[in-house]
Amino acid sequence: xxxxxxxxxxxxxxxxxxxxxxxxxxxxxxxxxxxxxxxxxxxxxxxxxxxxxxxxxxxxxxxxxxxxxxxxxxxxxxxxxxxxxxxxxxxxxxxxxxxxxxxxxxxxxxxxxxxxxxxxxxxxxxxxxxxxxxxxxxxxxxxxxxxxxxxxxxxxxxxxxxxxxxxxxxxxxxxxxxxxxxxxxxxxxxxxxxxxxxxxxxxxxxxxxxxxxxxxxxxxxxxxxxxxxxxxxxxxxxxxxxxxxxxxxxxxxxxxxxxxxxxxxxxxxxxxxxxxxxxxxxxxxxxxxxxxxxxxxxxxx
Numbered sequence: 001x002x003x004x005x006x007x008x009x010x011x012x013x014x015x016x017x018x019x020x021x022x023x024x025x026x027x028x029x030x031x032x033x034x035x036x037x038x039x040x041x042x043x044x045x046x047x048x049x050x051x052x053x054x055x056x057x058x059x060x061x062x063x064x065x066x067x068x069x070x071x072x073x074x075x076x077x078x079x080x081x082x083x084x085x086x087x088x089x090x091x092x093x094x095x096x097x098x099x100x101x102x103x104x105x106x107x108x109x110x111x112x113x114x115x116x117x118x119x120x121x122x123x124x125x126x127x128x129x130x131x132x133x134x135x136x137x138x139x140x141x142x143x144x145x146x147x148x149x150x151x152x153x154x155x156x157x158x159x160x161x162x163x164x165x166x167x168x169x170x171x172x173x174x175x176x177x178x179x180x181x182x183x184x185x186x187x188x189x190x191x192x193x194x195x196x197x198x199x200x201x202x203x204x205x206x207x208x209x210x211x212x213x214x215x216x217x218x219x220x221x222x223x224x225x226x227x228x229x230x231x232x233x234x235x236x237x238x239x240x241x242x243x244x245x246x247x248x249x250x251x252x253x254x255x256x257x258x259x260x261x262x263x264x265x266x267x268x269x270x271x272x273x274x275x276x277x278x279x280x281x282x283x284x285x286x287x288x289x290x291x292x293x294x295x296x297x298x299x300x301x
Contacts, residue, residue, distance in 0.1 A: 109244030
């Protein structure tokens with residue numbers, strides 16, 4: 001919310017000269033309000049701290065911290081990563097419980113998955129993945145780990161998954177392979193990676209369906225998508241949170257397991273048997289037998 005909107009519906013001519021001066025100072029100095037305590041803001045504005053408290057009540061807030069929070073949101077949105085990091089540092093100085101706020105936000109992002117997406121939407125997306133000739137997983141920059149995780153977990157259930165990596169400058173080559181019968185699963189959040197947006201447009205133009213995992217139904221990768229699933233990226237830190245996005249990928253993988261029937265169960269068992277036979281996962285007992293080391297025994301008493 002821009003700081004000017006704080007005062008949009010307030011009859012400023014009804015304020016005392018002192019409160020009016022305080023309101024105008026806040027509107028002109030949102031950065032200072034975002035970064036400093038009420039007492040420091042009052043000092044810089046040559047006002048009494050009580051004046052800022054009274055102004056907060058006049059605006060309908062319980063206290064100055066509410067105004068401060070709105071100024072932080074406005075400043076962070078405009079300032080980029082460095083500005084958001086500066087706000088985080090300032091918040092930590094004035095509120096030592098910054099970790100609790102971070103945890104609270106991450107819990108909300110995770111919980112939002114079920115609020116933003118109905119089970120029927122997840123199941124429809126899962127059906128599209130299972131029916132596709134090939135399922136391409138694309139995530140660039142911060143979203144790459146999500147695509148990698150979803151590709152891996154999906155690959156335990158079905159054999160038609162392809163991770164789009166673009167190694168050696170081959171991203172456009174992989175996108176160019178997509179066509180009718182294929183599905184591109186693209187993940188991105190603001191600020192949206194241009195190559196991901198271009199890949200979605202190209203895939204659709206070539207006849208492929210597109211499933212997007214994104215932070216807004218209005219995002220550029222959702223506009224031409226066949227299916228869209230949403231996640232939240234709220235964070236008090238300098239970088240948007242991907243916790244909600246990870247929760248969404250896990251929900252989608254679970255939906256594939258739910259909708260895959262007997263076929264995915266057989267395939268999953270085959271994959272598990274292969275991993276076990278290859279010794280993919282560390283096993284203390286098997287490792288010691290293979291190397292001739294003695295097994296751990298209970299200590300003598």
